[in-house]
Structure formats: structure tokens, C-alpha cells
Amino acid sequence: MSLATVIASINTLFISVVSHAAGGSFMPPQGTKVAEKVDSLYRFLAGASVISCILVFASMCIFAYQYRRRPGVKSAYISHNTLAEFLWSFIPFCIFMVAFAWGWYVYHDLRTMPKNAFEVHVHGQKWNWTFEYKSGRKSAGELYVPVNTPVRMIMDSADVIHSFYIPAFRTKQDVVPGRYSNIWFDIEKPGNYQVFCAEYCGQGHSAMLAKIHALPKDKFDEWLQNDPYKGLTPVQVGEAVFKARCTACHNATAEKKVGPGLQGVFGHQVDLEGGDKVTADENYIRESILYPAAKIVKGFPNAMTPFLGQLGEQELSGVIEYIKSLQ
Amino acid sequence: MATAQVVSEKNYLNESKGLWSWLTTLDHKRIGLLYMVAVLTFFLLGGLFAMLLRVELFAPGKTIMDASQYNQVMTLHGTIMVFMVIIPGIPAFLGNFILPLHIGAKDVAFPRINLLSWYCLITGASIAFFSLFKNGVDTGWTFYTPYSIQTSNGTTFVVLGAFVMGFSSILTGLNFIVTIHTLRAPGMSFWRLPLFVWALYSTAVIQVLATPILAITLLLIAAERLLGIGIFDPKLGGDPVLFEHFFWFYSHPAVYIMILPAMGVVSELITAFSHKTIFGYKAIAMSSIGIAAVSFFVWGHHLFVAGQSEVAGIVFSFITMLVGVPTAIKTFNWIATLYKGSIQFQSPMLFALGFLFLFTIGGVTGIILATIGVDVHFHDTYFVVAHFHYVMVGGTLMAIMGGIYYWFPKIFGRMYNEFWARVTFVLIFVGFNVTFYPQFVLGSMGMPRRYYDYLPEYTSLNRISSVGAWTIGTGFLIALFVIIHGLLKGKKAEMNPWGAKTLEWTTSSPPPHENFINEPIVTAGPYEYR
Ligand SMILES: [Cu+2]
Ligand SMILES: [Cu+2]
Numbered sequence: 001m002s003l004a005t006v007i008a009s010i011n012t013l014f015i016s017v018v019s020h021a022a023g024g025s026f027m028p029p030q031g032t033k034v035a036e037k038v039d040s041l042y043r044f045l046a047g048a049s050v051i052s053c054i055l056v057f058a059s060m061c062i063f064a065y066q067y068r069r070r071p072g073v074k075s076a077y078i079s080h081n082t083l084a085e086f087l088w089s090f091i092p093f094c095i096f097m098v099a100f101a102w103g104w105y106v107y108h109d110l111r112t113m114p115k116n117a118f119e120v121h122v123h124g125q126k127w128n129w130t131f132e133y134k135s136g137r138k139s140a141g142e143l144y145v146p147v148n149t150p151v152r153m154i155m156d157s158a159d160v161i162h163s164f165y166i167p168a169f170r171t172k173q174d175v176v177p178g179r180y181s182n183i184w185f186d187i188e189k190p191g192n193y194q195v196f197c198a199e200y201c202g203q204g205h206s207a208m209l210a211k212i213h214a215l216p217k218d219k220f221d222e223w224l225q226n227d228p229y230k231g232l233t234p235v236q237v238g239e240a241v242f243k244a245r246c247t248a249c250h251n252a253t254a255e256k257k258v259g260p261g262l263q264g265v266f267g268h269q270v271d272l273e274g275g276d277k278v279t280a281d282e283n284y285i286r287e288s289i290l291y292p293a294a295k296i297v298k299g300f301p302n303a304m305t306p307f308l309g310q311l312g313e314q315e316l317s318g319v320i321e322y323i324k325s326l327q
Numbered sequence: 328m329a330t331a332q333v334v335s336e337k338n339y340l341n342e343s344k345g346l347w348s349w350l351t352t353l354d355h356k357r358i359g360l361l362y363m364v365a366v367l368t369f370f371l372l373g374g375l376f377a378m379l380l381r382v383e384l385f386a387p388g389k390t391i392m393d394a395s396q397y398n399q400v401m402t403l404h405g406t407i408m409v410f411m412v413i414i415p416g417i418p419a420f421l422g423n424f425i426l427p428l429h430i431g432a433k434d435v436a437f438p439r440i441n442l443l444s445w446y447c448l449i450t451g452a453s454i455a456f457f458s459l460f461k462n463g464v465d466t467g468w469t470f471y472t473p474y475s476i477q478t479s480n481g482t483t484f485v486v487l488g489a490f491v492m493g494f495s496s497i498l499t500g501l502n503f504i505v506t507i508h509t510l511r512a513p514g515m516s517f518w519r520l521p522l523f524v525w526a527l528y529s530t531a532v533i534q535v536l537a538t539p540i541l542a543i544t545l546l547l548i549a550a551e552r553l554l555g556i557g558i559f560d561p562k563l564g565g566d567p568v569l570f571e572h573f574f575w576f577y578s579h580p581a582v583y584i585m586i587l588p589a590m591g592v593v594s595e596l597i598t599a600f601s602h603k604t605i606f607g608y609k610a611i612a613m614s615s616i617g618i619a620a621v622s623f624f625v626w627g628h629h630l631f632v633a634g635q636s637e638v639a640g641i642v643f644s645f646i647t648m649l650v651g652v653p654t655a656i657k658t659f660n661w662i663a664t665l666y667k668g669s670i671q672f673q674s675p676m677l678f679a680l681g682f683l684f685l686f687t688i689g690g691v692t693g694i695i696l697a698t699i700g701v702d703v704h705f706h707d708t709y710f711v712v713a714h715f716h717y718v719m720v721g722g723t724l725m726a727i728m729g730g731i732y733y734w735f736p737k738i739f740g741r742m743y744n745e746f747w748a749r750v751t752f753v754l755i756f757v758g759f760n761v762t763f764y765p766q767f768v769l770g771s772m773g774m775p776r777r778y779y780d781y782l783p784e785y786t787s788l789n790r791i792s793s794v795g796a797w798t799i800g801t802g803f804l805i806a807l808f809v810i811i812h813g814l815l816k817g818k819k820a821e822m823n824p825w826g827a828k829t830l831e832w833t834t835s836s837p838p839p840h841e842n843f844i845n846e847p848i849v850t851a852g853p854y855e856y857r
Contacts, residue, residue: 026771027704042701049691056662056687060680063665067601068672075603076667077857084663085607085656092655096648099698104641106700111637160474161567163632163707167773170704174633176568177473178561181634194782198632198707198775200467201474203394206778258394 031168031193031214032185037106038170044102048095110171113184114150122155124162124175125305127204127248129195135224140244143195143212145187146220152184159305163199166212172198187214202303203258204248229314238322241315249304252326259304260297263326271298285320338740338837353438354840359424360738361445366416367807369452373407374803376400381762381796384789387781397779398465405468406459406485410492411452413723414581417588418534419448419499421730422527424738426503428831429521431512431849433841436505440498447495455488467777469578472559472570476551483552486545493538493545496584500534503527512830514849518612521829521853522605525612526591529619533580533587537623541577544570568634575626583622585719587615589726590657593679596729597661599827600676601668604854607660614653621650631699632706640699647697654690658683673825674748678729681756685721689714692767710770713763721759728755728806735810736824740837741817743809751806758798765791829853 030036067075120143121132130140145151155164157177164183165172173183187193197208215223229237242252249258265280273296278284287294289311292304311319339356349357379400383390392400423441427434435441458464462481466474475482507520507528520528547558548570557563559570598605605611627635627643661683670676692714696702705711728751735743765788774785781789823832830853834843 026768028773038701038704041698042695042704045695045698045701049695052691053687056658057684059662060665060683063662063668064670064672064680067665067668067670069602069669073669075601075669075856077604078606078663078667079604080607080610081663085610085660088659089652089656093652096651096694096697099694100645100648103644103698103700103702107637107640107644107703110700110703160477161471161633165707165773165775167704172632172703172706176561176634178566179634194773196773196775200471200777202465202478203398203779205398206394206775206780 027170028167028194030170031166031187031189031191032170033188034106034109034185035168035170037109041099041102041106045099048099052092113152113182114186117150117152117184118146119152119154120145122153122164122175123158123310124155124164124197124208125158125310126160126202126303127197127208128245129164129197129208129210130245130310133224137224137226137228139228140241141210142244143210144220144223145212145214146217147187147190147214149217150184150186152182155181155183158310160201161199162197162201162208165196165198166193167196168193174199187212190214190216207248229318234314234318234321235325237314237318238320238325239318241311241319242322245307245311246319256300259300262323266324266326272296273298282320282324285323286316289316289319337839338835339840340740340837342840351442353434353442355423355427355434355438355441356738356838356842358438358441358445359420359422362415362420362423362448365445365448365452366412366420369407369411370416370803371807373404373412374800376404376407377796378800380404381793383779384781385793386790387783387786389780394779395463395465398467398777399459399463401777402465402467403459406455406489408719409468409581409585410455410489411448413585413719414492414496415448415499416585416723416727417592417730418503418527418530418584419444419495421592421727421734422503422523422530422588423499425734425831426506426524426527427510428737428834428838428842429524429829430507430510430515431830431843431847432506432510433843434510435502436509437502441502444495444498444502447498448492451488451491451493451495453488454491455485458482458484458488469574470545470548470570471574472548472551472565472567473561475548476560483549486548490542490545490549493542496534497538497542500531500538503531504535507531512847512849518609519849519852520612522594522608522611522615523588523591526587526594526615529615530584530587533584533619533622537577537580537584540573541581544573544577547573568630571630571633572626572635575629576623579626579629580619580622582715582718583618585723587618589682589723590615592726592730592733593661593682595827595829596675596679596733597664598854598856599733599825600673600679601665601670602826602856603664603668604852604856605660606663606666607656608852608854610656611660614656617653618650621646621653625650628697628702631702644697644699644702648694651690651694651697658687658690673732673745674752675729675733675825677749677752677756678725678732681752682722682725682729684756685717685725685759689717689721692717704773705770707775708770709766709774709776712776713766713770716763716766721763725755728752731810733825734831735813736820737831737836737838739814739817740820740835741813742820742824743813743817747805747809747812751802751809754802754805755799758795758800758802761795762792762799763795765789765795828855 123130128141131143132138155175157175162175163172164175169185173181175181191214193212195210197205251257251261254261254263268280269277270280271277290308292306293302296302339354383392383397458481464481464485466482550556551558557565559565559567625647627639628647631640696705732748769785769788774781820836822836830847
């Protein structure tokens with residue numbers, strides 16, 4: 001390879017990096033109007049950053065080369081230059097103020113809750129998200145919402161701080177125990193969007209995921225009226241609940257995760273912290289789900305959040321039947 | 328700038344012998360070295376944990392450890408690096424050694440308190456280590472409530488350890504302020520102080536004013552855990568967001584405890600190796616003070632999505648932007664210092680230029696994060712991780728390395744191996760960018776921080792990042808050998824190998840017990856390269 005091709009390829013790489021950085025094309029696809037606004041602001045910031053970095057690096061490299069030490073050449077004695085110093089504080093200041101004002105404008109959109117929004121309650125707990133609709137329908141790990149409708153989430157946490165983050169909508173909000181917090185979005189196209197927990201909350205933090213399914217209005221109304229467990233056997237109901245609520249900490253096999261693996265547990269002896277033993281029957285499993293701190297299995301932390309009040313009778317007995325079926 | 332000193336055979340290293348003489352020394356130079364040994368040991372440990380984290384993140388899912396081990400290693404890495412390496416790193420180690428030499432003093436104002444603050448660091452670190460290892464604390468270095476109140480029992484002791492280490496910081500800061508005010512050599516007016524001293528002064532003010540807030544907050548956590556009083560835990564009627572306010576009211580200014588001294592070191596390196604007076608001395612000195620003052624009013628930018636009021640968020644965004652101005656002034660003044668200089672590129676200078684490069688990227692991404700409308704997306708993602716590593720590692724650690732190589736001949740009276748020192752620079756600088764640049768991209772894509780496991784689409788960037796981290800690790804290992812080799816086998820150093828103009832270069836290398844045989848009399852500024 002000749003020097004020219006090396007320089008040319010470095011140049012192409014450089015241009016693609018700059019245009020990527022400045023174009024914000026690493027950001028996930030935009031799901032809302034607000035996301036587009038955030039991205040335009042980010043393009044401005046990234047562009048200004050790239051230009052200022054190039055200015056700094058170029059002058060640094062040029063001076064370093066130009067004024068490298070040579071015998072007999074002494075350095076100049078320049079103590080300061082008031083005009084130059086004024087300019088290079090005032091110009092950045094102006095750019096910062098543009099960034100600030102523009103940021104304020106975008107933030108105002110992100111944080112102004114629309115009136116007459118479609119409301120969904122969100123419950124965060126270690127380590128899953130559940131959603132409760134005003135129709136009485138509940139879902140876990142999967143949030144269904146209509147498109148082209150402002151949706152407001154009213155969020156609370158049962159244990160520690162979590163954060164509801166949807167990269168495609170460029171928005172997140174911490175979910176703090178002891179108070180409600182809000183987030184809103186108005187999705188433009190039907191599709192699936194990833195939700196993360198963005199505030200560190202323990203072992204299952206990186207598994208505390210959810211999916212938003214944006215449906216056309218008619219499909220959504222249909223979904224809202226459905227009985228999710230219609231025609232399912234108790235074991236099937238239990239399996240559905242287990243997959244949505246329990247798999248962050250428990251395997252359906254014998255392998256342990258945060259909590260014990262549940263295969264083969266039912267009907268057998270369980271060793272507890274403190275040396276007691278107990279036989280895993282329906283009542284023991286029910287108690288362990290609703291009041292996990294009552295009996296701690298030997299070798300495991302007391303880390304589970306109580307599910308008291310979170311599961312309906314049908315779901316609870318479904319889960320127990322499902323665990324019984326894991327033999 | 329002052330008359331050359333008489334060279335003597337006795338120096339602070341061979342004055343007295345034996346481990347006991349070191350452990351009970353009151354000489355600021357020896358205490359500086361005690362800090363060096365402690366900080367380097369902690370750094371190796373914290374670095375080792377970083378390497379383990381990057382092995383785990385080399386692939387999604389379980390690679391070498393499970394989620395709870397990962398969280399413990401992440402906590403170890405953060406706690407060690409913040410409280411035991413970066414905070415004491417420059418002020419307590421380089422500052423302790425250089426500050427009295429810089430101002431022409433025999434020692435710091437309170438030598439006994441100086442030694443006490445080293446023991447505070449060691450005691451606090453021992454308490455923290457004991458608990459971190461024994462109980463597997465997994466709160467991250469931020470100890471957010473209510474998680475830290477509900478998780479393993481060890482948290483109380485780690486928090487207590489950080490509390491004791493905080494006293495080390497407060498006492499060092501107090502000592503420096505009094506030393507700078509009272510022990511300057513005749514003729515050493517404030518406007519003749521080297522810029523490193525100005526930086527240490529600003530840092531000391533933050534240490535003395537901000538650290539007590541952390542101490543009180545940590546005590547409240549301990550009280551909440553032990554006595555069940557309801558301050559932060561909503562189950563007891565407390566408010567977890569209050570903890571975030573308290574914590575960042577200290578920890579944001581602490582960011583400047585970490586970076587201001589680094590800026591001071593860089594000012595020294597750039598003038599010394601450009602053989603040119605600093606451009607805009609007063610602007611650089613005053614911008615240190617300005618940054619220290621404003622740093623107390625920006626903590627809310629850590630709570631943009633935490634549930635503080637929207638007005639508060641906007642105000643904090645505005646004030647945070649203001650910190651950018653003095654920072655920009657410093658950067659441009661350093662660049663202007665290079666202009667028409669007579670520049671040499673020994674390894675300290677390479678690290679100073681590396682600092683400029685990385686710190687600029689850290690700075691502009693800081694402005695992006697201060698812009699509240701964009702921060703909502705980037706908050707708690709890898710973009711933030713990349714940003715603060717560019718500032719803390721790219722900034723502070725580069726300055727520490729440059730400072731160690733620069734003052735090595737003065738501290739030990741020997742030279743290190745220049746070739747291998749340059750190799751460490753190349754490995755650390757290249758490795759650093761390979762590690763952390765991809766993390767900006769991961770953050771834009773939405774990958775949250777403190778994630779043990781990640782979506783498959785993040786794999787390739789995480790791999791690049793891991794390879795970069797191991798390159799940095801190799802660089803630091805070689806640096807350790809360069810230091811040890813120089814210590815044992817290095818050529819004897821002259822009094823002033825770099826031809827620099829500050830006072831420490833007018834006494835012998837290594838300096839005698841009380842620094843100067845004759846008290847120096849200062850007649851000009853610190854950078855008179857005419
Ligand atoms: Cu989380
Ligand atoms: Cu901050």
C-alpha cells in the first residue's frame with residue numbers, strides 16, 4: 001500500500017465517523033415526533049463538538065510540529081492576549097447558551113404531559129415491569145398501546161428505584177418507591193419497541209426488560225377486551241405468568257439463578273436458613289410467593305419482593321400448578 | 328528565579344532508615360511516597376477488577392461470573408477507583424510531595440495532621456475492603472437508597488470506610504490551604520505561585536467544604552440501617568431522592584477534586600516542555616477558582632430524570648453550561664502556550680498532549696450531557712460511562728502518569744527509561760480510545776450502564792471495548808516496570824533535567840530533609856523562560 005492510499009483510507013474512515021457522529025445515525029429508529037426533535041438537537045451538538053475538537057486537535061498538532069525544539073531557536077515570551085482570551089471564552093459561551101435554550105425547548109416537550117391521554121399504570125419491582133389498564137386488563141413484560149394516541153404512564157415501584165427507558169422514544173424517567181412518576185409518548189407507527197430498566201436495581205437489573213407493542217386503534221381495542229387466559233388450563237396460565245414474572249430470578253430447570261431452580265422442588269424436602277426443613281406443598285409455595293421473607297431457602301439471599309396483591313387467584317393457583325408440573 | 332542551592336550528600340531518602348522511620352515520618356516528601364505506595368496498590372486492584380469486568384462483557388450472557396459477582400466486581404472497581412485512587416491520587420501523592428517545594432517551604436503547615444490523614448486513608452480503606460470482600464457489597468459506588476438500605480449487611484461498613492477516608496481528604500485540604508497562606512518563601516506572592524499550587528488550592532477549598540456533606544450523608548445511611556430512622560427509605564416515611572441530592576451535592580464537586588489537580592499538573596508540564604511562559608496565567612489561575620465555586624451549584628444534573636422538578640432541571644442545566652466556560656479558557660490557553668514555543672516530546676509531554684486530546688472529548692460530551700433535552704436519552708447509558716472515563720481516566724490518570732514521569736528524577740534522584748515510558752504512553756492512549764469511544768456509540772444505541780447482560784446487537788462494540796481495556800492494562804503494567812526499573816537501576820538524575828523554572832528544580836535531586844539548604848528568595852514568576 002502506498003502512503004497515498006493509506007491517507008485516503010484514513011480520510012474515508014474519518015469522514016464516515018464524523019458524519020455518523022454528527023448525523024446521530026447510531027441512535028435507534030425514531031418512534032415518536034419528540035424523538036425527531038431530540039435528534040435534531042443532538043445533530044447540532046455533535047456537529048459543534050466535532051468542529052471544536054478538530055480545531056483543538058489541529059492547532060495542537062500543527063503547533064507541536066511547527067514549534068518543535070530546534071537548536072538556536074528560543075521560545076517567544078507571550079504572557080497573554082486579552083482580545084483572544086475574551087473571544088475564546090465568549091464564543092463557547094454563546095454556543096453553550098444555544099445548546100441550553102434548545103435543550104430546554106425539547107425538554108419541555110418531553111416533560112409536558114398531554115391532557116386526555118390514554119393512561120396506563122406501570123408497576124416496577126425487582127425485576128419485571130407490569131402494566132395495568134383501566135379496563136381491568138393486566139399484562140406483564142408486554143405493554144400494548146394504540147398508535148397515534150398520546151399515552152401517559154403512571155409509574156410506581158414496589159421496592160427500589162428503577163427507571164423506565166425507551167431508547168426509540170428518547171425518553172426515560174426514574175420510578176421511585178413512595179411516589180408516582182410520569183412519562184408520556186405518542187407513537188407514530190405500529191411496531192415493537194424495547195424497554196430497559198436504566199437505574200441499577202440489583203442482580204436482575206439487566207434482565208428487567210419489556211417490550212412495547214404499538215397496535216392500530218381497532219386491534220388495540222380488541223386486545224383490551226380479550227381475556228388473556230380464556231381456554232387455557234391452569235398449568236398453561238401458570239406457565240404464562242411464570243415466563244412474564246418469575247424468569248428473571250428462577251429457572252424452570254433445577255439450575256439455580258438468583259433464586260432456586262424450581263424443577264423437582266414440589267413434594268420434596270427443602271432446607272431452610274437456620275437449619276429447619278419443610279416439605280414443599282401447595283401452601284408452602286403460596287406462602288413463598290406472597291410472603292417470600294417468611295422462609296428463606298438455605299444458601300439464597302432474602303432478595304424477593306412480595307407478590308401479595310399482585311396476582312389474581314387464578315394466576316396464583318396457575319403458577320402453583322405449573323411448578324407442580326416441573327418434575 | 329532563585330539562587331541555586333548547595334548540593335548535599337544527605338537527602339530525605341537516606342536521612343533515616345527502616346520501616347518504622349517511614350511509618351512515623353513527618354516529612355511531607357516521605358508522606359507523599361506513602362500515598363504513592365497506597366494509591367498505586369489500590370490502582371492495581373481497581374484496574375484488575377476493570378479487566379475482569381471487560382472479560383465478562385466480552386460476550387452477552389454469562390462469560391466468567393454470574394450477575395451478583397459482576398455487581399460486586401463493578402462496586403469494587405468504582406469504589407476503589409473513586410475513593411482510593413482518583414480523589415487522593417494527585418493532591419495527596421503529587422501534591423504532598425511538590426506543594427512545599429513549589430512554594431519554597433520546608434514542609435506543610437501541620438506535618439502531624441499530614442501523617443494522620445494518610446492513616447485515615449489506610450484505616451478507611453481497610454474497613455471498606457474488609458466489608459467489600461467479606462459481605463459482597465453490590466450497591467455500586469453511589470450507594471443509592473433504598474437499594475443500599477435493603478441489600479447485604481456489608482454496606483454499613485463500606486459507607487463507614489468512605490466516611491473515614493473522607494477525613495483524610497478534609498485534613499489534607501485544610502493542611503494545604505494553611506500551608507499556601509502561611510509558608511510561602513519570601514517574595515512568593517500569590518501571583519507568583521505555580522499553577523499547580525492554584526489548582527491544589529481550589530481543590531482544597533472543595534475538599535474542606537464538600538466532604539463533610541458526604542460524611543453526614545453516609546452517617547445517615549448507617550443510622551438508617553442500624554437504627555431504622557426514616558430519612559431515605561420510603562417504607563419508613565423517607566425519600567430516596569433526598570439521598571441523591573445529598574450524595575451529588577458532594578460527589579459533583581468531588582469530580583473537580585479529581586480533575587482540577589490534573590489541570591494543574593498539565594499546566595506545569597506544558598510550560599516546562601514548551602520552554603515557554605504559560606499563556607494567560609491569571610485566567611488559568613482564576614478559572615480554577617471559578618470552576619471550584621460553580622461546581623457547588625450543578626449537582627442537580629445527576630437528577631435530570633430522577634424526579635426533581637422541571638424548573639430545577641432547567642436551572643441546573645444552565646449552571647452546568649457555565650462550568651464549560653472556564654474549562655474552555657484553560658484548554659485554549661494551553662494550546663496557545665504551545666504557539667511559538669520550543670517544544671520537546673519526552674514522555675511527560677506526551678501524556679500532557681494526550682490529556683488535552685482526551686479531556687477535550689470528555690469536555691464536549693459533557694456539554695452534550697448538560698443539554699437537558701438530550702440528556703434524558705443519554706442518562707444512565709454507556710454514553711455517560713464513556714464521558715466520565717474520558718474525563719477521569721483520559722484526564723486525571725494521564726496527568727498522574729505525566730506527573731510521575733516529570734517529577735520522577737526529583738522524587739527518586741534517578742531517571743526512568745524514556746523509550747519504555749513512551750511505549751506505555753502509546754499503549755495507554757490508543758487502548759483508551761479503543762475502549763471508550765465505542766461506548767459513546769453503545770450509549771447512543773441505548774445500552775444502559777451497569778448491565779451484566781446485553782442485547783446481541785451490542786456485542787461487537789463491547790468486544791472492541793474489551794480488547795482496548797486489555798491494551799490499557801498492558802500499558803499500565805509496563806509503566807509499573809518502568810517505575811520499578813528506574814527506581815533500582817535508573818541513571819542518576821541531575822538537579823534540573825528538564826530545564827524547568829519552578830523552585831523544586833533549584834534544590835538537589837532528591838531534595839534534602841527540609842527541602843532547601845538556604846531558604847529560597849523569589850524574585851520573579853514561575854515560568855520565566857526568556
Ligand atoms: Cu434496574
Ligand atoms: Cu456532576
